[in-house]
Every structure is written in C-alpha cells, then in structure tokens.
Amino acid sequence: MAPRWLRAGVAAPLMLGLSLGNLPAARANLVPYVYIPQRVELEGAGLGIAQAASRLLRLGQAAEAAQLAALTVQLLPDDPRGWLLLAEAQLRSKQLKEAGTSLARAKELDPRNPGIWFAQGSLALREGKPEAAIELLGQGLKLDSNNAGAYFDIGNAHIQLAQPVPALKAFEQAAKLRRDFWEAINNQGLVLFDMGKTKEALGRWRQVLSLKPDAAETNLALATGLFSEAAGRQDSKYQEALALANKALAADPNYVLDSYQKDQLWGPKLRLITQELLQQSGLKAAVERALANANPDGNEEE
Incomplete structure (x- = not known):
C-alpha cells in the first residue's frame, strides 16, 4: 500500500529532488510575542482591585479583602492608599503583625496622612499599648483635629490606664464631633458609673437607646444601673432592669460573661453589680441560654 502522502497526491520533498537542508530553518529561535501592560493599565487594574477589596471590607469579609489588597500593593507599590487599605483589612482579620508592617510602609510614603497615624494608634491599643496609642493618636489629631474616632480610641486608652477623667473628656469630644456616635455616649456611661x-x-445610656434601641451592651448596662438603684426593691426599676437584661442577652449572649464585659472595658463596679443582676431568678432562663450560646472569639468584631 502506498504511503499516505502518495495516496493523498502529495509529493514528498525528497521525491521532488529537494533536500531537507534546502528548507527554511526552523523558527524555534523566535521569542513568542508577549504583551506587557503599560503603567497606566497597571494602575487601572490596581485601583479596580482596591475598589473590590473595599467592597469586601464593607461586607465584613476582611480576610478576602486583605488578599485583594495585597495584589493592589503589588501593582501599586508606591501608592500609600493601597498600603493603608491592606493594613485596615489585616487589622480587621486580626493579622496584627502584618498590619504593623503595612502601616509602616504607608507612613514612609505619606507621613502627613493622619489616617495612618490613627490606624497605628488603633493597632497599639489592640496590642495593649495604651500609652503608645495616645501618643500616635495625638500626632494624628495635630493633622486632623476633627476625627471623632481618634478621640474615642484615646478615651479607651485612658480607660485601660485607669484614668477616668481624661477618658470621659475624650468620649465627650468624640460625641460632640459626631452627634450620632452612640458608642462614645455609651462609654461615657461606663466611666460615669x-x-x-x-x-x-x-442618662447617657438612655440617650444611646434613643439612637440605637437594640444596642446589647447599653441595654445591659442600663439594666445594671437600674438594678443598683432599686437596691433590693422589686419596684418598677427592678422590673425594667429584668426586661432590659433579657433583651440584651438575647441580642448578644457574650455579655453574660464577666471576661467579655472586661474586654469591652467595663469597670469593676459595673461588672460586679451586673453579676448580681444576672443571678436574679427572673433571668435564670435567659442566662442559661446565653451561657450555652456565648462565643466571644467567634463573634468578635473584625
């Protein structure tokens, strides 16, 4: 049987008197064309990824946001905004060491950005370094004196240092700058109590509940305050205290734990009276449910 190329009517090179050496050389030495994006395109891609990371942060997906933000800084290594975004995502996903590195890089690129100083202050606060936090936040406030969140963090730092008067002043300034800053008003109550x-x-806690009726922390704190005023009498204050405590524990069972209250910067007096409140027979079922459902590590805000 004839070879396939003869059957197909195709003449082989050698049959035509051509040697393979006369054919054009193989083109294996040519480099395939590779498209290299221009800088403007890389910048556009980096900004697009940054926007996607920001959306994930708003949705509470901090770990995924950190992964995207890491791509942003690879594409835009000299843009401090990308490093700041990465640091925020790392902070919320509890990557504290990595966040510190990202913030340091951001500060190298933009040392006069108050947001970087504020973020470093917040990180120091989370790492249990309140003195450093106050210094960093104070430096940031020199650049942006109207940042309510910075005053709030300074107040928390003073609580950690057992300095109630400057803590109260800081919380009051935070609430003055942002009228709906219920967390700052709530913490004023913690200090005052x-x-x-x-x-x-x-009064502060009732003000909070007029802004955010479902705030678990404030409902329980107010319940404790009313319970202390009832002083053993099962009067209207006592009944309101039970109702508020039931509501609080249903909303966030973690507040049944003394350790969780302490993490939220509740003082010793407030925690002690709260434990007395939670021993009341009218709260037995609510307390048992809360103890069964408490999960402070899993529910911690990112």
Missing part, C-alpha cells in the same frame, strides 16, 4: 455618678450614667 464607675465614678459613682449613677444618675448621669443612666
């Missing part, structure tokens, strides 16, 4: 100013604390 342990200073023995119960009525003022109750």
Whole structure:
C-alpha cells in the first residue's frame, strides 16, 4: 500500500529532488510575542482591585479583602492608599503583625496622612499599648483635629490606664464631633458609673437607646444601673432592669460573661453589680441560654 502522502497526491520533498537542508530553518529561535501592560493599565487594574477589596471590607469579609489588597500593593507599590487599605483589612482579620508592617510602609510614603497615624494608634491599643496609642493618636489629631474616632480610641486608652477623667473628656469630644456616635455616649456611661455618678450614667445610656434601641451592651448596662438603684426593691426599676437584661442577652449572649464585659472595658463596679443582676431568678432562663450560646472569639468584631 502506498504511503499516505502518495495516496493523498502529495509529493514528498525528497521525491521532488529537494533536500531537507534546502528548507527554511526552523523558527524555534523566535521569542513568542508577549504583551506587557503599560503603567497606566497597571494602575487601572490596581485601583479596580482596591475598589473590590473595599467592597469586601464593607461586607465584613476582611480576610478576602486583605488578599485583594495585597495584589493592589503589588501593582501599586508606591501608592500609600493601597498600603493603608491592606493594613485596615489585616487589622480587621486580626493579622496584627502584618498590619504593623503595612502601616509602616504607608507612613514612609505619606507621613502627613493622619489616617495612618490613627490606624497605628488603633493597632497599639489592640496590642495593649495604651500609652503608645495616645501618643500616635495625638500626632494624628495635630493633622486632623476633627476625627471623632481618634478621640474615642484615646478615651479607651485612658480607660485601660485607669484614668477616668481624661477618658470621659475624650468620649465627650468624640460625641460632640459626631452627634450620632452612640458608642462614645455609651462609654461615657461606663466611666460615669464607675465614678459613682449613677444618675448621669443612666442618662447617657438612655440617650444611646434613643439612637440605637437594640444596642446589647447599653441595654445591659442600663439594666445594671437600674438594678443598683432599686437596691433590693422589686419596684418598677427592678422590673425594667429584668426586661432590659433579657433583651440584651438575647441580642448578644457574650455579655453574660464577666471576661467579655472586661474586654469591652467595663469597670469593676459595673461588672460586679451586673453579676448580681444576672443571678436574679427572673433571668435564670435567659442566662442559661446565653451561657450555652456565648462565643466571644467567634463573634468578635473584625
């Protein structure tokens, strides 16, 4: 049987009197064409990825946001915004060491950006370094004196240092700058209660609940304050205290734990009276459910 190329009517090179050496050389030495993106295209891709990372952060997906933000800084290594975004995502996903590195790089690129100083202050606070936090936040406030969040963090740092008066002043300044800053008003109540100013604390907590009725922390704190005022009497304050405590534990069972209250910067007096409140028979079922469902590590805010 004839070879396939004869059957197909194709003449082999050698049959035509051509040697393979007369054929063009193989082109294996040519480099395939590779498209190299221009700088403007890389910048556009980096900004697009940064926007996607920001959206994930808003949705609470901090770990995924950190992965995208890491791509952003690879594409835009000299843009401090990308490093700051990466640091925020790392902070929220509890990658504290990595966040510190990212913030340091951001500060090298943009030392006069107050947001970087504020973020470093927040990181120091989370690492249990309140003195360093106050210094860093103070430097940031020299660049942006109207940042309510920075004053709030300074107040928390002073609580950690057992300095109630400057803590209260910082929380008041935070609430002055942002009228709906219920967390700052709530923390004023925390400080006032342990200073023995119960009525003022109750006023602050009622103000919070007018802004955010479902705030678990404030509902329980107010319940404790009313319970202390009832002083053993099962009057209207006592009944309101039970109702508020039930509501609080249903909303966030972690607050049944003394350790969790301490992590939220509750003072010793407030925690002690809260434990007395939680021993009341009218809260037995709520307390048992909360103890079964408490999971502070899993529910911690990112």
